[in-house]
Amino acid sequence: MTASAAMSAGGPDAGRRWVALGVLVCGAFLTNLDVLIVVVAMPALRHGLGADPGDQQLILAGYQLVYGAGVIAGGRLGDTFGSFRVFGIGMTLFTGASTVCGLAPSAGVLVVARLFQGAGTALMVPQVYRAAQLLFSAERDRRMAFAVIGAAMGVGAVSGQLVGGWVLAADVAGLGWRAVFLVNVPVGAGALALLPWVSGPRRQRLPSAGQPASARSRPDLDLAGTAVAVGTLGLCTVPLVVGRDLGYPLWCRLCLVGALPLAAAFVRHEREVERRGRTPMIPPRLLRSTGFRRGLALLTLINSGVTSFLLVLGLLLQEGLEWGPLATGAGLLPAAGSFALASLLAPGLARLFSDRRLLCLAAAVACAGYAMCAVSAWCGAVPWLMAALGVAGTGMGCFLAPALAMTLRTVAPADSGAASGVIASVQQLGAALGVCVFGAVFFSLTGAGVPWLRAFALTTCAVAPTTVASGVLAALWPVTSRAAPDSSGRTHGRGDTVPADGM
Template identity: 40%
Template sequence: MAQTSPSAGAAHTAPAPLPDRPAAASRGALVLVLTGAFMAVLDTFIVLVAAPAIQADLHASDADVQLVLAGYQLTYALALITGARLGDRHGRKRLFQVGMALFTVASVGCALAPGAGALIAARLVQGLAAAAMFPQVFAMLQVLVPAERRARAFGALGAVIGIAGAVGQVLGGVLVSADLFGSTWRPVFWVNVPVGVLTVALAARYVPETRAPQARRLDLPGAGVLTVALGLLVVPLVEGRAAGWPLWTWGSLAASVLAFVAFALVERRVEASGGAPLVRLRLFRERPFAVGITLVLLTYAGINSFFLVFSLTLQDGLGQDALGAGLYYTPFAVVFFAASLLAGRLARFGRRVLQAGALLVLLGFGTTVALAAGAGAGLTAGRLVASLVLVGAGNGLLVTPLLSAVLAGVRPEETGLASGVLSTGQQIGGAVGVAVIGVLFYDALGPAAHQDAAAYGQALAWSLAANAALAALVSLLLPFLPDPASRRG
């Protein structure tokens, strides 16, 4: 599930102790900030189940559907670190309210979108709003919750993030199937509006304001160059197949390499001048972190793309309505949640828990590939449930402790910066995974008709074979990650 680890986010935005530290936050204040985290994660997943209905209603292309999903994550990823620094400088409560208000307005824009282009634009704004809001949640929990209650607060945040992913898929199915006032998919965005308005209003009264006393200046040049680099990479991946891979797509991909090099040069110059770069490049010279960020990118590329192709197969290929598709994710969500809790209890076994999770994910993807490829026209949703449970169990063991394991190999003074980079890597990995695996799925599907189970099964098999390759690569790289159990020992 596309989410930000509580431990990582806390480390990223954790400020220095404040001389005028406010009194401990009330439970009402904590509920309000956790609502912000819930909404940001919910809107990653609620749209997955609604994607087929959006495509049919707006006559959207396959590339449009991918951009509706990946665009949110891209702008979310690009602005996460900047959002955290803005909160430190101008007030975390203020940025939380601004982010939630903008998120609510963007949700209205999504719900009223007359076409695919307008919906994509509104989703991009939604991602920026989530990036303004979400980092403040971590920082406010760190600052406002007394030390003796902080672990419980971040545990609650982890539970909220996990539940949001599961609820998003089921709620999306319920709302689309209800077809309220003939609006099909639009209620998946309208549902944000009353929650957003109420949260902004109550936060004004119940959430105290905090700032960091020595917040650093924003790295606007770095953010700008990174935005260009990611745009040059993702847009041709999403649009290229439908356009027939014209010359501009290959030129854009080549230019993205140069743009990433330019980003590295800009960051080096910012750091040399005494500024606060978006990313400190020396982190990548340390093998544990370089391996760790690679693991994060691969893992989240596999998770988010899996949800996309699986949802399309269930609804367009196997004839499930949105509610049925959402309910099919329930076993995944239950097992994921249980495995996440188990991973915490098994922390003493360190990296072996992660390796077990990666192998289960690989087994789940491999089983799905075999079932989908071999069933032909006899493929049914029920036959995929067992492998879906394997994927859920594996991700619960792998995803939840992964960021903590990566950070175990980072020097304490660089934990905040490293966790911010990893949190951004989660969203970028998810967006690129949706783009690349989505291309494989649609290429394999070709011009197949809806409810052509055999064609959708073959497309699912081809795309999940790539997901299985990602899981295998994760399994091979894990031994190069420092073992957190050994470090504790």
């Protein structure tokens, strides 16, 4: 069955595919926006709800903790029940929790609602990657799909402070900080309203590409593997997210150490599940795929650098230069705009360069941007710093979408949900690790009395090697990458057709 035939039978027809991707991308945008938009509202939350430092920490970190711990399970649920169905549940949960956040009468209610927001995010994000893999069979369309996803997620991440600053400055309907959460509601409601149309009529679930026609049963859920995976990710995520503010107490270090044997137990369990002929949470063949492992390393490096750079930049503008929330958000616009534009241009550039050359070129541009940022900040030339942010954003934007596409190209469609969950989890952990390491560098410099601009310059120099390493790893990428075999033993690479499989 061809891709278009499968889509008309069990998913959106050709005319709805891009609209379907747009609906899913709304979720990816909101989930990244929500990470930083709350940072801007913290002073207002402290005043309006009387949130103490512990409450503030939970409001900020609780969302990321649940998201990071649950995203792999969200990916496998997409393989089991279909991406549109799981996305709809996740968006409903996220939108409802956002409403509760905006109406919260106390800090405790807000903390709990933020946890549910994180759960909704863990369900939504893997479906976006999975949709790009399954909705589009043509390599050119897939590249553009990943470009749109990369642009939306990048802009969501870097524009959180801009949107938050504007919402607080405008004081929409006198809502104050509550509007920061309620801004999610109309977008979520619109996505949910469109979801039944883009997902098409409810039909029998189709087998994934490469499976025999008789294989129409859903993959069974590996509940024990899910529990161990969530526990392992929790032990990794909690210390990275909250450790810095707590001074990395002993229990944080014990959590990181304890994650190692739990991860080993998870791998053994998954192999045993596969040996018994059942569906593992993460198919071991994914982890045996050299291309997939290489892609995970690539995404970990780039996310650790980009996220920590943007965090330190926001701190510099808001606290070091004492810009207001709106001005701080505007200061991030050069990075946001160039990132989005470069992401959308990346598929066209990929037709001129090979994937490896494009990634190497993007890494070089990003490194040049970092160097310009460091020199401008060291010299105190803030206008030149704004221009340098545009160069850095261009390199980052040209890197992310091709890296995602290259990584998922090595994965069989039957494993696309699990792979998407792993990728999203690795991105989250990479970002947390980068903030942990480079945030510590930045705060140690400012704590030692180094001027803010020079501390930013030195931290940027420390961040740049992550991009250099990404470029080197991309240069070593094989010319062609074969997908991991699915349960039928077949592989799926460039040129294979994939069904929407009931999405």
